[in-house]
Amino acid sequence: MSVPAAGRVAAVDLGEVRCGIAISDETATIARPLEVVGEGEVEERLRGLIDREGVSVVVVGVPKTMRGEEGPQARKVLEKIGRMRERFPAVRFVEWDERLTTRLAGGGKKKGPVDHLAAAHMLQEYLWARRS
Template identity: 35%
Template sequence: MEQVRILALDIGEKRVGVAISDPMGWTAQGLEVVQRAPDDQWLERIQQVITDYEVEKIVIGLPRNMDGTIGPRGEACKELGEHVQQRFQLPVVMWDERLSTVAVERTLISADMSRKKRKKVVDQLAASWILQGYLDAQRGSLHD
């Protein structure tokens, strides 16, 4: 079985949630949250993750409106996806992230996690949610 590590990014205005797949591409694990500054310095940390984990593909959460259309945030994410693809020379897949943050927030609230603690992990968990959805869809398409 081919081993490919996939990186997922949940890109927000201030923070970027980072998740990584296991080598077999079955599960997503939240890795960290990277603070996003106006410059591209946060991408240096992403480069380190790509190198450390020998990443071969990047999945970026694409925020869509509930009707499926892409608004200004989605367009900004697509532009950033192109920038990431050019910078790292890796395939980038934009993945529908509708409801990922909402689902993660609900899970954390039901786990009775304080708002302060939720804020620290929600982006990382949203990246995991996005990546797990992508991995599950890929596995499903292998069995069709």
């Protein structure tokens, strides 16, 4: 897994209603949660991050089953990733196994949306993995 030297990395936790977005720092070392947006706003928000923040890689969580298989929800997400790849051909989209990220982000105690925290957790995992 290599990331281009230039450009930030973003992550998206895609949901059917809301989606979490996270972004890395300029050195693509540290992830930070950015925001929770409606499902219909994700591509517009990504366009802004690509144009204004120099995002060149987007990590997207694929919700696999606990057995590591792709169920119906994962297939929906993979279809969305395919559409985003067509819309943003200059951006590299990385499919990332997101099992348990929402639960880890919320710790079972947080109230309200934690999708952006889940995206940041997933992004930090990716950033660590690419450095190993």
